[in-house]
Amino acid sequence: MEEALVEHGALCVLIADDSDSDRMILKTLVTRQGHDVIVATDGFEAVEQFRAHRPQIVLLDVMMPRMDGMEAARQIKALAGETLVPIIFLTSLSDADALARCLESGGDDFLSKPYNRVIIEAKINAFNRMRLMHRTLTQQRDLIHARNRQLLNEQEVAKRVFDNVAHTGCLDASNIRYHASPQSIFNGDILFACPRPSGGMHILIGDFTGHGLPAAIGAMPVAEIFYGMTSKGFSCEDVLREINQKLKRILSVGMFCCAVFIDADFHLNHVRVWNGGLPDGYLIRRDGRRIALPSAHLPLGVVSPERFAAEVVHLRTEPGDTLLIATDGVLEAENEYGEMFGEGRLRQVLDNVDNGLEAFDALMAGVGTFTGTQRVQDDLTLLSLVMVASEQLTDLTNGLPQSALHGPVSWQCSYEVSDKTLGHFNPLPLLLHICMEVPGLRRRSGEVYTLLSELYTNALEHGILKLSSAWKNSPEGFGQYYAERERRLAEVDGHCIRFSLRHTATPTGGELRLSCADTGDGFDHQIWHPVGERSGAGPDSPDGVRYAGRGLALLRRLCESLEFVGQGNEVEVVYRWDFSEPRAQG
Amino acid sequence: MYKVGLVMNEKPHLDEKALAELQDVMEDEFDILISTYLSDSRDRIEALRSALRSADADSFTRSAHSFKGSSVNIGAPRLGAICMEAEVAGREGRLGQADNILEVMEREFNTISNMLERTLRA
Numbered sequence: 001m002e003e004a005l006v007e008h009g010a011l012c013v014l015i016a017d018d019s020d021s022d023r024m025i026l027k028t029l030v031t032r033q034g035h036d037v038i039v040a041t042d043g044f045e046a047v048e049q050f051r052a053h054r055p056q057i058v059l060l061d062v063m064m065p066r067m068d069g070m071e072a073a074r075q076i077k078a079l080a081g082e083t084l085v086p087i088i089f090l091t092s093l094s095d096a097d098a099l100a101r102c103l104e105s106g107g108d109d110f111l112s113k114p115y116n117r118v119i120i121e122a123k124i125n126a127f128n129r130m131r132l133m134h135r136t137l138t139q140q141r142d143l144i145h146a147r148n149r150q151l152l153n154e155q156e157v158a159k160r161v162f163d164n165v166a167h168t169g170c171l172d173a174s175n176i177r178y179h180a181s182p183q184s185i186f187n188g189d190i191l192f193a194c195p196r197p198s199g200g201m202h203i204l205i206g207d208f209t210g211h212g213l214p215a216a217i218g219a220m221p222v223a224e225i226f227y228g229m230t231s232k233g234f235s236c237e238d239v240l241r242e243i244n245q246k247l248k249r250i251l252s253v254g255m256f257c258c259a260v261f262i263d264a265d266f267h268l269n270h271v272r273v274w275n276g277g278l279p280d281g282y283l284i285r286r287d288g289r290r291i292a293l294p295s296a297h298l299p300l301g302v303v304s305p306e307r308f309a310a311e312v313v314h315l316r317t318e319p320g321d322t323l324l325i326a327t328d329g330v331l332e333a334e335n336e337y338g339e340m341f342g343e344g345r346l347r348q349v350l351d352n353v354d355n356g357l358e359a360f361d362a363l364m365a366g367v368g369t370f371t372g373t374q375r376v377q378d379d380l381t382l383l384s385l386v387m388v389a390s391e392q393l394t395d396l397t398n399g400l401p402q403s404a405l406h407g408p409v410s411w412q413c414s415y416e417v418s419d420k421t422l423g424h425f426n427p428l429p430l431l432l433h434i435c436m437e438v439p440g441l442r443r444r445s446g447e448v449y450t451l452l453s454e455l456y457t458n459a460l461e462h463g464i465l466k467l468s469s470a471w472k473n474s475p476e477g478f479g480q481y482y483a484e485r486e487r488r489l490a491e492v493d494g495h496c497i498r499f500s501l502r503h504t505a506t507p508t509g510g511e512l513r514l515s516c517a518d519t520g521d522g523f524d525h526q527i528w529h530p531v532g533e534r535s536g537a538g539p540d541s542p543d544g545v546r547y548a549g550r551g552l553a554l555l556r557r558l559c560e561s562l563e564f565v566g567q568g569n570e571v572e573v574v575y576r577w578d579f580s581e582p583r584a585q586g
Numbered sequence: 587m588y589k590v591g592l593v594m595n596e597k598p599h600l601d602e603k604a605l606a607e608l609q610d611v612m613e614d615e616f617d618i619l620i621s622t623y624l625s626d627s628r629d630r631i632e633a634l635r636s637a638l639r640s641a642d643a644d645s646f647t648r649s650a651h652s653f654k655g656s657s658v659n660i661g662a663p664r665l666g667a668i669c670m671e672a673e674v675a676g677r678e679g680r681l682g683q684a685d686n687i688l689e690v691m692e693r694e695f696n697t698i699s700n701m702l703e704r705t706l707r708a
Contacts, residue, residue, distance in 0.1 A: 019656045021623040028612055061655075063648055092655040114604065114658045117611065 011035045011128060014055035016046035016072065017090060018064045025115060026059065026090070033121050043067025047075045050085075057127055059111065061090045062102060070105035077106040084134035086127035155213075162216060166223035169194040170201060173393065175386040177360045187379040188215030189327055190257070192223055194230040197432060197449030199390055200266055202230040202239065205383050206259035206300070207278065207327040218257060218301075221246050233429045233449050236263035237310035240274055240300070244308045247301030256301040260293075260325045263312070266390035267554075270478075271323060272312040276300055279331050279343065282350065284359050286320035290350060293325075316478045317387040324350075324359050329380025333367050341370050360384040407437040409505045418496030422460065423489045428452050431499060438503055440510055444577055447558050448512070454551050455516035455571055456497065461485060463520030463569055464495045495519045509578035511560075515570060522567030597664040599698050604661035605705070620702050623660045627653065627695060634672070634688055638681060646684060647676035665694045 013035045017023040020041075027037045038053050040046040044067040046060060058076055060069040073087050089102045092113040099110060109123060171178060171193045180191045188208035195201050204226050208215040222243050229239045240261055247257060258277030265271070275281060277299035283291040297309055326346075333341040349366035353359050363382060413434065417427050428449070435441050435448050461467045465488040471477035495518065502513040555562050559573040609616045630653040637646035654669035672687045 019652055019659075020626050021619055021656050022659050024615070024619050024622060025608065025612070025659055028615065032611065063651055090655075092651070092658065113655045114661070117607070 011057055011124070012038065012053060012055040013124070014038050014040065014046060014049055014053070014058045016040040016043065016049075016059070016064065016069070017061040018042055019061070022061070022090070022113070022115075026120075029115060029117055029120055030059075030124070033124065035124070043069060043072030046072045047079070050076045050079060056085065056131060057124060058085060058087045059090055060087055060107070062098075070102060070107075073102075073106040082138055084131050086131055088123060088127070158213070158216070162220065165220050166190065166192065167227075168192070169227060173201070175388045175393065176203075176383070177358070177386075178381070178383040179364060180381045181379060187211055188219075189329070189379065189381040190219045190222060190259075191381050191383060192226050194227050196230060196263075197233045197445040198265075198267075198453055199393075199446050199450065200264050202226065202236060203262040203264070203383065203385060204243075204259060205262075205278070205325050205327065205381060206257045207329075207381070208257045209255050214252075214255065218247060218251055218255065221250065222257065222300075229429070231445075233432045233445075233453075235426055236261050236272060236274065236312060238426060238429075240310045241305065241308055244300045244303070245305040248304060251301045256299040258295075258299040258328070261312075262323060262325070262385060264323075264385060264387065266388060266393055269318060269387060269389070270314060270316045271385075271387070272314050273323070274310065274312045279326060279328060279346075281323065281325040282359075283315055283317070284322045284324060284350070286318065288353070291315065293323075314479065314482045316472075316475060319387055319389045319392075321387045322359055323383075323385040323387075324363070325383045326363070327381040330363070330367060330382055333371050333380060335370050336372055341367055345370065358384065407439050408503075409438060409510060410503065412500070412502035414498060414500040416496050416498040419493055422464070422492050422495060422497065427497075427499070428456060431501065434501065435503075435512065438510060438512075440577055441512070448575070450554060451514055451558060451573060451575060452499075454555050455499075455514060455573070458551065458571070459497045459516050459518035459520070459569075463518035463522070464492060464497070465489065466520070506576065506578075509576065512575045512577070513572065514575065515565075515572040517565075517570035520569050522569035597667055599662065599664050599694070600701055601661040601663050608661060617706055620660070620706055623656060624699055624702065626656060627699075630656075631688075631692060631695060634691075638684055638688060641681060643676050643679050643681055646681065647673055650676055662698045665691070665698055668694055 013030050015023060015026050015030065015037055016039070017026065018041050023039055023041070027039060030037050038049050038055060040049045042064045043060070046058070046064075046069075047067070049055070050058065058073075060072055062069040064072075069089055073089075076085060076087060086108045087106060088109045088111050089107045090111050090113065091099070091102070102110065108127065111120060111123060169192050170176075171191065173193065176193060178191060180189060181187060188211055190204065190206040190208070193201055193203045204222070206219075206222070208218050225242050225246060226239060229242060234242075243257075256277075259274075260276075260278045260281055261274040263272040271283070273281065273283075273293050274297065275293055275295045276297035277295050280295070281293035283293060285291075293313060296311070296313070303309075331341055331343060331346065335341075345366065346363065349362050350359055353362045360382065367380070415427060415431065417425060431452050432445065432449050435452075436445060441448055462469065465485060467481060467485055467488070469481075471481040471484075497516065497518045500513075500515045500517075504511050555573060558575060560576050561574045563572050564570070565572060608619070612619050630649050633649045634646060634653070637643075637649060650669050650673035654666050654673060657663075657669055658666035668687065668691045672684060672691060675681070675684045675687060
């Protein structure tokens with residue numbers, strides 16, 4: 001482009017005039033200025049000459065036989081297309097209307113008779129500069145178009161990769177409803193959901209600062225960590241810590257991700273919620289009462305790993321309770337006057353949810369009515385999760401590909417967690433990982449995880465921390481239980497939990513023996529036997545019930561056998577599997 | 587009888603300065619230019635006469651316009667001014683007056699024609 005502007009060489013100039021003497025004079029003048037001249041004696045010939053030689057500048061007499069200058073100008077401009085070919089009319093016209101008509105037909109300027117050598121030279125030079133500028137502009141425009149096309153193609157490819165990594169997991173579950181823009185990859189909103197091996201699910205809804213590619217890039221590792229760790233059984237705190245640490249390390253200063261993390265447990269029917277920087281979420285009870293879930297943390301990617309707080313809010317729920325979480329886009333949706341939807345209107349909409357209408361629909365309708373025809377819904381994400389009884393949720397798929405490798409069948413190991421490690425380390429993902437090396441167990445990860453988790457929770461919370469599960473039966477006690485758990489966990493010392501795992505092959509599948517022993521006091525396990533399959537509360541021993549309600553029933557249902565050993569501080573279960581389809585989780 | 591405007595009489599038959607410049611620019615081709623002009627002009631006068639005979643005002647106007655252009659370019663301003671009178675009369679449909687203008691035009695052309703031929707011979 002630079003060389004285009006400094007181009008000074010000879011131009012090819014077309015001169016069309018039916019007057020022989022005039023044509024001679026002009027041709028001589030222009031040739032003397034160093035240009036190549038081709039001539040025509042009427043408009044028709046001028047168009048033919050233009051077609052054949054593509055001159056850069058055209059000088060046209062207005063009145064010519066066969067085809068006049070104006071018509072020739074129109075045809076030449078049409079032939080030139082996007083290229084700017086300056087047309088200068090040669091004329092002794094003096095009335096303004098006729099001159100204006102010349103310009104309307106496509107002429108760029110006039111040259112009046114008698115010809116003046118100096119003016120001719122100046123005009124040709126001026127129009128050559130304009131021509132080159134136009135050419136540069138056209139080239140740059142084409143370049144921008146090409147670059148833009150390339151960018152869009154790259155974005156398409158990036159989006160395909162992104163969609164594979166940041167797939168929507170189990171967002172299609174029957175108890176989830178959501179609105180997310182198809183363009184969300186480039187507006188920085190994320191929405192992921194993944195089943196936990198134990199049967200519940202993790203949901204992450206977030207909003208990266210900024211837009212476009214930088215925001216989308218941040219979402220990739222978040223998706224990897226979220227899906228990877230959740231499927232392996234990590235707790236929501238662990239996943240949050242890992243995401244925060246990753247984002248803190250890779251994002252530039254000023255970039256972060258406001259997010260809400262939901263850990264929903266449909267067996268115990270409770271949710272745990274972490275809100276860092278998103279607007280208040282709501283838990284809406286079946287009777288319409290609302291509990292606000294305000295942001296209690298800095299967004300992900302802001303604070304260093306040591307200072308990151310993963311404390312969650314525990315909420316006991318009942319089937320029919322609904323969690324509603326929205327990104328800033330909902331509150332910031334604008335109407336035609338530039339007003340924002342805002343928290344006030346959001347609460348108003350929720351206050352007025354009609355019976356039979358879900359909060360999700362009410363809010364979508366509310367925002368839609370408020371914004372009118374504005375296309376703001378492109379950068380808002382809204383999610384509602386209805387708590388259900390676990391039996392209602394079947395076939396949760398997380399879309400993760402399974403490894404096709406053969407794995408070990410006969411093996412045993414033992415693993416012991418002791419002292420302060422009990423307070424901050426969760427061994428379940430590791431133990432699950434070991435078990436998942438057995439190909440036949442992979443499709444039963446939910447059941448295996450449940451076994452491990454029930455055994456571990458029992459050993460830790462009841463055996464060592466001596467928490468009474470009876471507390472969890474009342475709303476106040478529920479909070480107290482978890483507060484007390486945190487407190488006692490921080491002080492735990494001099495204890496250990498030992499897992500022994502042993503897997504052997506059977507003719508139709510395999511057998512997994514799990515035993516879990518703790519250093520707690522144990523309990524008189526003789527008294528629970530008669531209770532058997534009862535799914536209500538266990539025995540009301542004063543020092544805490546070791547297997548309340550669901551835990552015991554679940555273990556007994558999943559296992560071939562379940563035995564308490566010694567003083568009741570060791571439990572051994574035998575789990576058998578065969579190559580048929582796994583049982584539905586429940 | 588139509589009186590040809592006084593203005594043109596104030597213009598010289600030939601613009602000596604313009605002619606000198608043309609001679610400078612055209613160099614060896616100056617002679618050819620002058621003879622080309624003279625022969626073209628005779629054709630134009632013939633065309634004007636014919637247009638007048640057939641009362642074709644449009645054709646008359648065009649020829650007068652072209653004749654005007656080549657005359658001012660060659661350095662014959664008075665003839666150019668007469669051609670413009672003819673062009674205006676033609677455009678306004680005053681062909682009755684055009685006859686008279688054409689006569690004046692021919693006279694003026696003969697004058698400059700003689701002058702130019704003298705220049706060529708010199």
